[in-house]
Amino acid sequence: MSNHPTTINKVTLAGVLVSLGIIFGDIGTSPLYVMTAIVGKDPINADIVKGGISAVFWTLTLQTTIKYVILTLRADNNGEGGIFSLFTLVRRSKFKWLIVPAIIGGSALLADGIITPPISVSAAIEGLKFFNETLNTVPIVIGILCALFFIQQFGTGFIGKFFGPVMVVWFLMLGTLGTYQLSQDWSILSALNPYYAYELLRMHPTGIFILGSVFLCTTGAEALYSDLGHCGKQNIRVSWVFVKSMLVLNYIGQGAYLIAHEGQLLSSFKAPSPFYAIMPESFIPYGIVIATAATIIASQALISGSFTLINEAMRLTLWPKVSVKYPTELRGQLYIPSMNWLLLAGCIGIVLYFRESSNMEHAYGLAIVLCMLMTTTLLNFYLHLKRYNKLFIFSIITMYAIIELSFLAANLSKFTHGGWITLLIASVLITVMTVWHLAKKIRNRYVDMVKFEDHKQMLIDLSNDDSLQKYATHLVYMTGASNPGEIESKIIYSILQKRPKKADVYWFVHVDVVNEPYRMDYKVTHIAENDIIRIDFRIGFRIAPRINLMFRKVVEDLVKNKEVDITSRYESLNKNNVIGDFKFVVLEKFLSYENDLPFFEKIILNLYFFIKRFSLSEAKAFGLDSSSVKIEKFPMVIKKPKELHLKRII
Structure with missing residues (x-):
């Protein structure tokens, strides 16, 4: 409340x-x-x-x-x-x-x-x-x-x-x-x-x-x-x-x-x-x-x-x-x-x-x-x-x-x-x-969501894959999916395919701006015990989303309640009770040329991305510490162009 x-x-x-x-x-x-x-x-x-x-x-x-x-x-x-x-x-x-x-x-x-x-x-x-x-x-x-x-x-x-x-x-x-x-x-x-x-x-x-x-x-x-x-x-x-x-x-x-x-x-x-x-x-x-x-x-x-x-x-x-x-x-x-x-x-x-x-x-x-x-x-x-x-x-x-x-x-x-x-x-x-x-509204209409359940085991397997070098002890993604059972396909692609990112714990953070001006509360969902955790922040429209500070407070509460162990999984650090590293990954979009958009939507999105150049990056907007943030850019394909009929000749 x-x-x-x-x-x-x-x-x-x-x-x-x-x-x-x-x-x-x-x-x-x-x-x-x-x-x-x-x-x-x-x-x-x-x-x-x-x-x-x-x-x-x-x-x-x-x-x-x-x-x-x-x-x-x-x-x-x-x-x-x-x-x-x-x-x-x-x-x-x-x-x-x-x-x-x-x-x-x-x-x-x-x-x-x-x-x-x-x-x-x-x-x-x-x-x-x-x-x-x-x-x-x-x-x-x-x-x-x-x-x-x-x-x-x-x-x-x-x-x-x-x-x-x-x-x-x-x-x-x-x-x-x-x-x-x-x-x-x-x-x-x-x-x-x-x-x-x-x-x-x-x-x-x-x-x-x-x-x-x-x-x-x-x-x-x-x-x-x-x-x-x-x-x-x-x-x-x-x-x-x-x-x-x-x-x-x-x-x-x-x-x-x-x-x-x-x-x-x-x-x-x-x-x-x-x-x-x-x-x-x-x-x-x-x-x-x-x-x-x-x-x-x-x-x-x-x-x-x-x-x-x-x-x-x-x-x-x-x-x-x-x-x-x-x-x-x-x-x-x-x-x-x-x-x-x-x-x-x-x-x-x-x-x-x-x-x-x-x-x-x-x-x-x-x-x-x-x-x-x-x-x-x-x-x-x-x-x-x-x-x-x-x-x-x-x-x-x-x-x-x-x-x-x-x-x-x-x-x-x-x-x-x-x-x-x-x-x-x-x-x-x-x-x-x-x-x-x-x-x-245009972007939300075309966002590609996938079911978390279909990819949960893949993330668990990746977390336990000894053939891969660890990317981070704790890997944190900002997600716009309001349903805990869904996740953006681009996030899954980033973890599994765009250089597979092995981590001991995967965190997914969602921020929901609510009508109550000064509301600040959160909900924790353990999607996979000790492997995948989702945090939903409900923040009033007059509260700055200082996610770095808020996330740290939530982690402290989870550690106090013994719901998660954030000690480093590296043996030499674990025995000395050194806290593991946290790395945030923020996905920033740019408009792909491979879009077959109606004229009006094309004008709106071009203006949107032009204005966006003068605005804060997603990382700064969420108050994330730049030293622990990785920015990944990916093209926004809202409406794929018609299939090309290319003919191979000998």
């Missing part, structure tokens, strides 16, 4: 602090740029401001509170959340096509995440323009991003302790500033009436486009669900009451300030945005520091979330195997070098292309709304599997389909303004995941 505390039921101060520091970074920094995007470059219009605030409030209520905090958090996979966790809960249903929304949603979340650190950090740093309007903030933003990505390799265990308290200060600052402005004009509270949002969409010619800006207030909701496993749903729900209150107060405060300056242009303000405009001038330097710290924490949460997402995709065989490191002892904290530097390159590219947060707003949100639609699709099947009332399911899914399709329509206008960048990145990620998934 799992050794991870999958569900944190108790609400604790520590849990709430962790939630504030990790869960709400993205959605919590949205006041930096949302009202700027809603007002735009036109003169301030009170109706647009009220309509925008009304739409923001009800978006936070319907989309974030009801859909994610109340409903979607119920769909936890042993305490873990996110679109891939949701997929694992429904993938065993009869609807095999559900892999499609999982791939699209995961790719869109990763793609839109590239723009989150640049827009958040830029919006915070642009507060410096209050002191110098001509200041070029691009180098400062890039410098902060480079430092942030550089420290990932060392882990964030130490600075992570300060995330919660800093975000508490941030949210209290949001609420205090908003309350101060609200006290100047209490009438702004009427904007909470949904009538103003309705009127904005019905009467104003640009209402549907403004809806695209409103959507920015809830882009962090998907990340909120993805980070569920860090602190538990109850802590998230309790802390969200505080977070939402502070966010709404700040939006209302900005609205009150804007209405007080109706008819003016935002560009005429001395402050670079409504967020900084509502601050007393003497407080702005402190506000910039706090805002910058909050955006760095928001970016850190997103980077960590991206690492987790890629790690889950690998375990679900939706992504090439890449190096995963564990810089600290904190559970769940990992570091993926390739993803880290790709994210940094993408963030720098975004900053250089858009230069200012106001320009980034035009591209932000298009991909993430696709992710939300995919989550709604999967959530529909989850609710059916859990036998919720069908009328309730129909009502809730229909409502969110309409809301999110409306947001999608509103965000489509961003395509030509830079939204194409995130969609292009998402398309590349979708292609990689699709190719990886389809190639695995």
Whole structure:
């Protein structure tokens, strides 16, 4: 069973602090740029401001509170959340096509995440323009991003302790500033009436486009669900009451300030945005520091979330195997070098292309709304599997389909303004995941399995054949056969024919990635006493398969239980109780030219093996010690070509 505390039921101060520091970074920094995007470059219009605030409030209520905090958090996979966790809960249903929304949603979340650190950090740093309007903030933003990505390799265990308290200060600052402005004009509270949002969409010619800006207030909701496993749903729900209150107060405060300056242009303000405009001038330097710290924490949460997402995709065989490191002892904290530097390159590219947060707003949100639609699709099947009332399911899914399709329509206008960048990145990620998934299905369809029973005696005879030189005392093969009674024909060929490999004990190790995120257990099958042993590891999709360490632990347990003798069989070493050598053999495949494949399958497999060049080898992916590993390459013949009719002539 799992050794991870999958569900944190108790609400604790520590849990709430962790939630504030990790869960709400993205959605919590949205006041930096949302009202700027809603007002735009036109003169301030009170109706647009009220309509925008009304739409923001009800978006936070319907989309974030009801859909994610109340409903979607119920769909936890042993305490873990996110679109891939949701997929694992429904993938065993009869609807095999559900892999499609999982791939699209995961790719869109990763793609839109590239723009989150640049827009958040830029919006915070642009507060410096209050002191110098001509200041070029691009180098400062890039410098902060480079430092942030550089420290990932060392882990964030130490600075992570300060995330919660800093975000508490941030949210209290949001609420205090908003309350101060609200006290100047209490009438702004009427904007909470949904009538103003309705009127904005019905009467104003640009209402549907403004809806695209409103959507920015809830882009962090998907990340909120993805980070569920860090602190538990109850802590998230309790802390969200505080977070939402502070966010709404700040939006209302900005609205009150804007209405007080109706008819003016935002560009005429001395402050670079409504967020900084509502601050007393003497407080702005402190506000910039706090805002910058909050955006760095928001970016850190997103980077960590991206690492987790890629790690889950690998375990679900939706992504090439890449190096995963564990810089600290904190559970769940990992570091993926390739993803880290790709994210940094993408963030720098975004900053250089858009230069200012106001320009980034035009591209932000298009991909993430696709992710939300995919989550709604999967959530529909989850609710059916859990036998919720069908009328309730129909009502809730229909409502969110309409809301999110409306947001999608509103965000489509961003395509030509830079939204194409995130969609292009998402398309590349979708292609990689699709190719990886389809190639695995094609390969599995043509894998040649043989019955173990038909070859068991041959292995025993080979082990006792004195005419052969011993290849290893213990010979270990990684097998993909889930049935203990079967084995790949290529493994048998490797042992018996490709230089016969005599060993005292043959070990066959199978790794099964299961839906439970932190499960770690194993099963031992003695196929032939003292000669052939099979070990089946069942590992959660968030656990790195460190087979070298896991195998060693299993062998220690077997020795302790006197199920196996690993002492060297060489007389001189045996009498001195020297442990025998272990040698791993890993079979790596390459696509044979001798394949008569359909055009589509040929394209998929060629792309698969091209991508595979940039991924980890099988040995490194399984965490095997390179000093004891033998790599054998063999051609993958999936579909043999038609028989050649050669005629012999004399």
